[in-house]
Structures are given as structure tokens and as C-alpha cells.
Amino acid sequence: MEKSLSEQLADNLAYYVNDTSKRCKNNTSCYYSGVTAKKDSEGCFVGRLLTPEDRIKADNRLTFGASGVNSLCNLAEDLGITIPDIIKDNVRLMGVFQSLHDRNEYWTKTGLSEEGKTSLKMIIDDFELEVKYFEKFLVDTK
Secondary structure (H helix, E strand, C coil): CCCCHHHHHHHHHHHHHCCHHHCCEECCEECCCHHHHCCCCCCCCCHHHCCHHHHHHHHHHCCCCHHHHHHHHHHHHHHCCCCCHHHHCCHHHHHHHHHHHHCHHHEECCEECHHHHHHHHHHHHHCCCCHHHCHHHCCCCC
């Protein structure tokens, strides 16, 4: 049985919540690929949904962060990048999850900060996601 959108997003978020060092940030920049960021990570929130080869292509040519999702989709064909349906069908949603991934104030060493949890709750409500898949990220992590 195919996973719901909420379940897929929660699985992707778990990658970072379970080990916050996997956030694909290097100082102020975010990268689609951990290789580019020189980190032990599969990439940023959106990057993890791409193939490893496409992550590198995106890093070589595109901007990062939430606005980068639009650029990624608009320039994918020219760059030879295949955009998975989960991104194509949910560009705005991917942008807000990418922002959640990118913003340092949304994270602590052990998971989402209180601000991050508040942001996640708003995303769940705004996009009518299934909260049951995200509940584990909303509990106290202290």
C-alpha cells in the first residue's frame, strides 16, 4: 500500500529530527546534496526526494531554500533533473517544509524547538495534513 502524503512528509522530517546533524546546512546555506555541503547527509528536505545525481545538478545551478523549490521545478527540464510527483504536485507545501528544515531557530540539538513545533502545527493545519504522523515530533524533547 502506498504511503499517504502526510506519512511520506513525516518520514522525511524524521530523518532530521532523529539526527539533527543531518540537516543539510553549512553556515548560512542549505544544499540539496550532502556531498556539496560536505556533510554526512542525503541532502536537504527537498533534496532527499531527488536522486543523488539530481541533487548535485541542483546544487550546481540553483538557489536554495523555499524559493529554490520553484526554481528547481521551473528549470528541471533544462538541468536534466527529474522532479518526483510529490514535489511537482505540492510545490508550495515543499517550500514550507524546506523553510522548516532551513531555519536554525526551528531546531535544537535534539529535534524541533518550540518555534519549530509551532511552525509544524501551522503547516499541518494549513495543508490539512494527517496529524497522527507528526505527533511524535510535537512532544517535549528535553
